[in-house]
Amino acid sequence: MSISFEGRVAIVTGAGNGLGRCHALALARRGARVVVNDLGGARDGSGASSEAALAVVREIEAAGGEALANGANVADYDEVKAMVDAAVARWGRVDILINNAGILRDKSFAKMTLDDFALVIQVHLMGSVNCTKAVWDIMKDQGYGRIVMTSSSSGLYGNFGQANYGAAKTAVVGLMNTLVLEGQKYDIRVNTLAPTAGTRMTEDLIPEELFKLMTPESVTAGLLTLCHEDAPNRFILCCGAGGFASAHIYETEGIYLAPEEQTPENVVARWDELNAAATQRELTAGGQQTEKFLKKAMQHFGIEG
Template structure:
């Protein structure tokens, strides 16, 4: 057993099966004391599995859409282990349909579980992490949010929202050593059954994703990283901004823009802004004929 996470306490939501279970076992193998959250008895089964292997874990049944449940979860972690170092926002559901056929209730439910579930859990641990000046939070995003996926408008919207949440919490947590990242997994689980080719089952196992999680919650973890993981492969996604154009006071700005959209889309020298404020700074600099201030080139 590795000691990379020795002394650290990790909470994992939706950890009663699938990816969450794999995450819980992986962090426990590296020395973390684990709080296994889920809606039912499955959480206790995973906690028992960790303890049987020589680790330390407790189960905490709770609904991520209820902030009160997440407060109880955080209090339980503190009572059992004395601190909270890691939060993995893993809980999620699917309600796949085309947008035309999707009831608004199903759209809202997916947003409630993925987005507000992550907000509730993060809010419950945030003050403790800030006070101890140490914390690692992971949001579970998806390529469905980053790049789109037919029939998953609700899921895709929720998963991209979590990227925005991660970006801002990473900025707000930086001074207190609270690092926040996103993990975009590819795995065959009960939630993705029937969505991936049959031959993917032996490759895209949950266990092959969890090493990516370890990298995002360790002492030397990055912050504001979108890590893609699946089948033992790992990639990184970026939200970039192209250099763009400046049309200034053209006689017909709309027509000038429509005629030059290919230049606007050109990816040569695209940038990775450090925060949302760099867009207006970039645009003002171009308008004034100055060199745009962003130097973090993506290519």
């Protein structure tokens, strides 16, 4: 199987450096026309410069591809909308959105300011929301769309000093879960990448020898599997240093307590049973949890349904 993006138009946010740059170059090499978005700020989100995005565009064009540089701040919906409008004006459509832009403001929660918390949420979560909102109707009207959120092991599992980053990176998984349901009939598929790579975001956190193993290219190989024509839907792909894995949210079958038994003591007494991993399964909509619990209650009371 050969994965091609010929005829597709892709937007990659935060594409001036690191993973975003690697994603944009790889999409272009496989035929996509690419909007290279980058505010050009520092790792903490300060400052702005168009040079990084322009450099990536020059590299794509030198290889015979088509690209457009854009410096929109993903946290500003009006700027994002203008970016999407520019892509449509030039190429007539938007097929792929890679929500990659991000910043770090790491500190322990005790020392973190609420402004630093809010800013990271604004860039990672609302940046993904803004970009997705700006392309959503376009993808619905054309009956095709591929959107990738960027999460992190910090969001899936936690990481000291990253309460803001972790909260945002978990939130985009929740965003994916609902967009999958709303986009299905329009062939809009939404997936999540959870990468670890040697970039300026991690360069002072990982020993140099190991840093060199964590190439952006290995992550991009995974990214491309989430946004091609036969991509999965509602998939969390974890990757780094050549390793690839999937992550899932499971719920156990659980227990039922009759009204007269509904006390915390009885919940604790049956903890092992409600937590039994052998009964767990992956739910695909919030209503499935409600349905499961109601069936247990209906069975207890003899209610048909």
